[in-house]
Amino acid sequence: MSARDHVDSLLAIIKEAAHSALDEYEKYGTPTPTLDSLDSHPLDIADDKLKLKKIVSKLEGACDQLCTILAPPSHTIMNRSQDFGWACLRVAVRQKFADELAKHPDGLHVDALSKKVGVHPMKLASILRVLAAKHCFREVSPDTFANNRLSINLISDHSVSALVDFITEEGQRSALALSDYVVDPQFGQSLSMSETVFQYRNRDEGLQGLTFYQWLQLSVMMKAMVSMNSVIGSLTALHVYSWSSLQSVCDVGSGMGGFSRSLLKMCPSIHVTQFDLPETLALAKQHWKDDFAGRVTFVEGDFFDKIPVQNCDLYYLRNILHNWTDEKALIILKSVREAMGPHSRTLVHDHVLRHMFPTSGSSTDGLDMAPKPMLPNYGAGQIRLYHQDLTMMMSYNTRERTTTEMINIGKEAGLRVLKVFDLAEMCLVEFEVAEK
């Protein structure tokens, strides 16, 4: 295929995907918002954005591939090495730019904004222009900026704002240390959870031995996790799996119970047991108070020891296995297997690694595959998945798994796979007991 053929095929994919995205917005009887709009569209807050997410993977992947084919390579490499957007987002969130601009929908000059946010007007303008060039905030007249569809997500009470605060600190610091870490004779070759990039860059601070997980203030991580789950559309799982036929669900490593809460709302006859460590459940209970009284039970325990919640219809594990090594993930699944009755099911809800090439037939590991000439894994259309994989490595010395790897660990634990559901960024793998 020539470059011209590639470009023509990519343009056709982009046109078709862009029109499908417009259709998704317009299904709600409301036009697709422009970038200047400050109103939320019903689709922005819908639980089920799976169709749009799949379309956007295609669109982002195809647009990036098209520009990469046509731009001079040095131009592309330079753009990718010099991306300060994350640092500017961090300042915007910390100094509450969007909160102040929300009081001035027609815009505020940097001289006036500077007095409110405590950043020198010249520096403020440079930071805002980096962001506005990528459509976050808009410059309405010289040096006068206003909020737009993206920047309103940075207002402090928006869940995405907490996520930006979290991601732009720890992740970026570790990423900077990565090139030294990988060649360090001790840390670079280690797969121990106590010798990650995180411990490497804090090695003079007496943190050795403390895992990233232990170090994090539980509440900070939990707040960020709630936002993360909403951004990546975790609640889509409610709409692709048949929950209404279930009566009892054990949420294994339930955290703050974000998923259980939505499940209980959607299915009035379900009873949920939240199983987690005592310290996490103590925090979770503060959030739950008496909500759903009689339909939710809290059980403290350690999934490396035993899950004392027997014979539930379903054991649900969201964001659990990926921060443990294969050896530890196997112990967790064996505990789940022990708790399961002959008709119980287990649902693993995790990110899933997609290779750059098809592994069999027309699909990679049972997942959707991008149309040619796109990379089968959607390339830049799934970049967050590869960043997530790197985050797992830098924080825990673990990684995201392919569906085949998940299925194999399940098999070793005595579970047989029933179905894989592709949720665009994450997936659900449903298991039953292998031998009843």
Ligand SMILES: C[S@@+](CC[C@H](N)C(=O)[O-])C[C@H]1O[C@@H](n2cnc3c(N)ncnc32)[C@H](O)[C@@H]1O
């Ligand atoms: C990454 S969070 C996921 C929380 C939740 N499933 C979600 O998706 O929002 C991992 C959870 O596993 C729990 N956890 C960690 N070690 C555990 C253990 N040994 N036994 C039970 N739960 C544990 C943590 O307390 C935390 O709530």
